[in-house]
Amino acid sequence: MSELMQYLPEYLQALGVTLWLSLCAACGGMVVGFMMHSLCRHHAVAFRLWRTYVWVIRGTPFLAQLAVIYFGLPSVGIMLSAVEATILSLMLYSAAYFSEIFRAAWNSIPSGQREAALANNISSFRCFWHIQTPQALRFALPLLGNQFILTIKESAIASVITVPELTMTTSQIVANTYSYVLPYTLLIISYWLLAQGVSLSVKTLSHVLRTGE
Template sequence: MSDMLLYLPDFARAMGMTLAVSLCAAAAGAVGGFMFQALCCRSPLVYWPWRAYVWLVRGTPYLAQLSVIYFGLPALGLTLSAVQAAILSLALYSAAYFGEIFRGAWLCIGRGQKEAAQAHAISAWQSFWHIQTPQALRFSLPLLGNQAILTLKESAAASIITVPELTMTTGRIVASTYGYILPYALLIASYWLLAQAISLCIGWLGRNWLSGGH
């Protein structure tokens, strides 16, 4: 137990790295998924390439995608650090899932609202951004939070490319102390705390931002 106290600063740093990688990737993935899905609604030229991308990303393991970016890109002359590769791969991976969340949210909006906007001489673009999108964000917020948590958990795969996040740090501590129960208990507790923090933030947004403060 006393030995484990010496490793608490390592766990704290690992939590910070895990959170930084996960939030950067989730934010980039959410923005990318939103933008491409929005373009799909307006441009057939974007629709089919984006659908093919979503089909490919969702049909292959994230670990394989991470390996291609970290180990494969140097062959093309682009070398990324482990942290950069983890963020980029996780952002590209999560963008497909975030995009599907937004697609489902936009499909939930009744056609009658679009027709009413046309009757009031509101352009299709204005209707999309000012009428449909705010509702889509409200509909999708719980699922966006869930996907952010899934992104957090997927970040554990970054341990294979030596990103000093929670899973890699735990493995290093286990190898040093030959203890298993306490390090892995701390690992589980750390992921649980981070997931709860994300849930609380999403709940706060739902109550105060998208609901207009009501």
């Protein structure tokens, strides 16, 4: 136990790396997903192209996508660090899922609301942002939280390209100490706590949106 304690600063730093990777990727993925959802609502060609992209992303493993970006982009002159490649890969991966969440959320809103808004001289822009968006976000928030949790767990694959996140650091600790049970148990607990933190935050925000507080 005392031997493992000397690795605590390194482990906490790895926890910070995991949080940074996940937060950057999830926020970027939400922005890209929302932008593509908004664009696809009005452009048929963009919708078909994006649907193809979503189909490819959902049908292939994230490890393969990460490998293409990290090992493939240098062949065309684009050099990325392991951390940058991980964030970009996770962002593009999660954007496909976030866009589907947004699409389902907006599809859940009765189309008659837009027609009623237009009949009352409310512009499409105002209807989208002030009437439909608050309702859609209340529907989408739990699903967005779940996808954020999945993004945190997928970040463990970054250990394959030696990003010093939780999984990679735990493997190094195991290799140095030959202790398996405690480090991997701590790893499981760490991911579980991160997931619970996201879930609690989503529940709190959902309550605020429902009550208008």
